[in-house]
Amino acid sequence: DARVTQTPRHKVTEMGQEVTMRCQPILGHNTVFWYRQTMMQGLELLAYFRNRAPLDDSGMPKDRFSAEMPDATLATLKIQPSEPRDSAVYFCASGLVLDRGTEKLFFGSGTQLSVL
Amino acid sequence: QKEVEQNSGPLSVPEGAIASLNCTYSDRGSQSFFWYRQYSGKSPELIMFIYSNGDKEDGRFTAQLNKASQYVSLLIRDSQPSDSATYLCAVNINFNKFYFGSGTKLNVKP
Numbered sequence: 001d002a003r004v005t006q007t008p009r010h011k012v013t014e015m016g017q018e019v020t021m022r023c024q025p026i027l028g029h030n031t032v033f034w035y036r037q038t039m040m041q042g043l044e045l046l047a048y049f050r051n052r053a054p055l056d057d058s059g060m061p062k063d064r065f066s067a068e069m070p071d072a073t074l075a076t077l078k079i080q081p082s083e084p085r086d087s088a089v090y091f092c093a094s095g096l097v098l099d100r101g102t103e104k105l106f107f108g109s110g111t112q113l114s115v116l
Numbered sequence: 117q118k119e120v121e122q123n124s125g126p127l128s129v130p131e132g133a134i135a136s137l138n139c140t141y142s143d144r145g146s147q148s149f150f151w152y153r154q155y156s157g158k159s160p161e162l163i164m165f166i167y168s169n170g171d172k173e174d175g176r177f178t179a180q181l182n183k184a185s186q187y188v189s190l191l192i193r194d195s196q197p198s199d200s201a202t203y204l205c206a207v208n209i210n211f212n213k214f215y216f217g218s219g220t221k222l223n224v225k226p
Contacts, residue, residue, distance in 0.1 A: 042204075042216060042217065042219060043219075048214075056212070091159060091160075102165075103208065104162055105150075105214060107160050109158075110159050
């Protein structure tokens with residue numbers, strides 16, 4: 001049963017520390033999205049990649065966040081330095097292109113991040 | 117203005133009733149529309165999607181689009197307590213970005 005794999009599931013860290021979240025998209029999917037979910041803001045689009053190329057990261061605070069896709073099986077989201085306001089659930093989703101050019105997104109289980 | 121707006125709810129319906137969920141979108145370039153269900157502490161899962169040219173029925177679920185008014189609805193017939201969750205509306209803009217609403221919480225009372 002193909003699924004998106006995210007690690008770690010939970011991360012507790014102290015303010016100022018570096019945090020790296022990893023995502024393995026479903027084999028054959030060529031699009032990867034990173035979202036952040038909080039009670040106040042809902043699901044916010046941070047960045048997305050198609051065929052490993054970054055297409056848009058305008059939703060991401062550039063001074064501390066970075067997203068990369070070093071190969072087709074791994075996407076990373078890094079926060080350095082982390083701040084308490086970064087506490088949220090971070091979801092990765094990979095996309096399966098349908099006909100007519102649209103996509104279905106499949107979500108990973110998320111990384112629950114707490115920055116103390 | 118957010119790309120997708122939803123009433124946060126909660127929407128409460130009795131078991132067996134029809135639950136009606138709605139969202140509005142701002143970009144007329146939106147080509148496809150999705151409904152995701154998210155149980156507490158879990159990740160969103162796709163329920164159904166429609167293109168900009170029509171409605172769709174799948175079992176107890178019906179998704180409808182009103183392009184003129186820029187809103188999308190999800191009807192759940194014969195609601196069950198297991199349908200209690202947060203329902204997220206999403207739009208796909210220009211075959212690239214996916215934007216989600218903040219979700220409507222549905223409670224189905226036995």
